[in-house]
Amino acid sequence: MTKSRRILVTGGAGYIGSHLVHDLIEAGHQVVVLDNLSLGRKENLPPQAQLIVGDIHNESDLERAFSQPVEVVFHFAAWKAAGESMTNPTKYAQNNICGSLQLIDACVKHQVRYFVFSSSAAVYGDPQYLPVDEKHPTQPVNYYGYTKLAIEENLRWYSQLKGLYYAALRYFNATGYDIKGRVKGREKNPANLSPVVMETLAGERPIMQVFGNDYPTPDGTGVRDYIHVNDLASAHILAMEYLLQNNKNLTVNLGTGRGHSVLEVIRAAEEVTGKKVNYQIVDRRPGDPPELVASCDLAYELLGWKAQYSDLKTIFKSMMPVYLVE
Numbered sequence: 001m002t003k004s005r006r007i008l009v010t011g012g013a014g015y016i017g018s019h020l021v022h023d024l025i026e027a028g029h030q031v032v033v034l035d036n037l038s039l040g041r042k043e044n045l046p047p048q049a050q051l052i053v054g055d056i057h058n059e060s061d062l063e064r065a066f067s068q069p070v071e072v073v074f075h076f077a078a079w080k081a082a083g084e085s086m087t088n089p090t091k092y093a094q095n096n097i098c099g100s101l102q103l104i105d106a107c108v109k110h111q112v113r114y115f116v117f118s119s120s121a122a123v124y125g126d127p128q129y130l131p132v133d134e135k136h137p138t139q140p141v142n143y144y145g146y147t148k149l150a151i152e153e154n155l156r157w158y159s160q161l162k163g164l165y166y167a168a169l170r171y172f173n174a175t176g177y178d179i180k181g182r183v184k185g186r187e188k189n190p191a192n193l194s195p196v197v198m199e200t201l202a203g204e205r206p207i208m209q210v211f212g213n214d215y216p217t218p219d220g221t222g223v224r225d226y227i228h229v230n231d232l233a234s235a236h237i238l239a240m241e242y243l244l245q246n247n248k249n250l251t252v253n254l255g256t257g258r259g260h261s262v263l264e265v266i267r268a269a270e271e272v273t274g275k276k277v278n279y280q281i282v283d284r285r286p287g288d289p290p291e292l293v294a295s296c297d298l299a300y301e302l303l304g305w306k307a308q309y310s311d312l313k314t315i316f317k318s319m320m321p322v323y324l325v326e
């Protein structure tokens with residue numbers, strides 16, 4: 001039996017956070033969720049999780065979240081309009097960088113020693129080589145990636161100055177829904193490929209766009225490393241255990257090491273659902289690299305973690321109950 005711990009999950013009612021909360025509760029932990037419900041949903045949470053509707057920017061909400069001792073913080077909360085990161089950088093920085101610093105400060109004040117942060121492959125920018133490992137230069141090409149990197153760097157300083165140990169988990173393309181069906185609420189305003197494919201299949205979009213088919217990839221469409229949200233959740237638990245056991249920081253990629261093109265993704269969805277995706281090829285989306293694939297050796301070496309549910313068929317099977325309810 002693992003020890004039951006008191007854990008705070010910011011953004012725990014959101015897409016990735018809620019999957020982790022279910023796993024933490026099933027592992028016997030006591031979970032407090034701090035979520036402003038702007039993107040999260042109450043119904044995503046198991047009844048055992050304690051929900052505090054509040055914000056990481058608000059001191060009194062943070063005080064409520066830390067009213068009882070917390071051992072580990074998982075930080076998912078973010079202002080997610082990633083597309084707006086370039087057009088509205090000030091708001092983006094205020095929400096994401098400043099909010100995270102307020103949370104980190106509160107952690108230090110309340111003697112939390114372990115912090116797990118949702119970072120992103122976006123910290124690397126355009127890949128200079130593939131697969132991208134953790135030694136790859138960090139040169140973000142959008143403000144979203146920059147904010148993630150800025151928070152990682154702040155965590156490194158706080159770690160040196162204040163003895164907070166952190167894990168920065170750099171997700172590649174998060175996808176899928178709970179294979180156990182525990183999370184039923186859809187992600188709000190999704191813009192990523194797999195939900196767009198599912199919305200098109202569900203008839204909610206008349207047609208979807210494939211951004212470019214003239215990339216230097218096998219079929220000309222963009223290649224990404226899709227990682228199932230349940231695999232992400234299990235990596236978070238292993239990262240927490242790593243911090244608790246080793247008192248050492250951790251920065252790792254979370255992906256599969258395999259890339260799939262947009263057309264491959266569409267075909268897999270068609271095969272799993274037995275329906276045709278209506279799509280059109282349009283121009284490339286500015287800023288998209290042709291290919292982004294993770295090297296995941298370090299996560300395997302340090303955490304013993306490897307993706308289990310991230311093949312395209314399992315991904316789309318897990319999305320069907322959420323998108324194709326009869």
Ligand SMILES: O=c1ccn([C@@H]2O[C@H](COP(=O)(O)OP(=O)(O)O[C@H]3O[C@H](CO)[C@@H](O)[C@H](O)[C@H]3O)[C@@H](O)[C@H]2O)c(=O)[nH]1
Nearest residue numbers: 120121122172173191192193196209210211222224262288
């Ligand atoms: O309607 C769509 C949506 C996407 N794509 C393509 O599908 C691939 C995946 O795109 P998307 O799902 O938007 O993800 P990325 O642009 O790869 O970015 C994701 O992955 C990054 C990390 O690598 C994260 O930081 C971002 O938050 C997350 O959106 C790319 O080739 C896109 O050009 C389309 O063709 N049509």
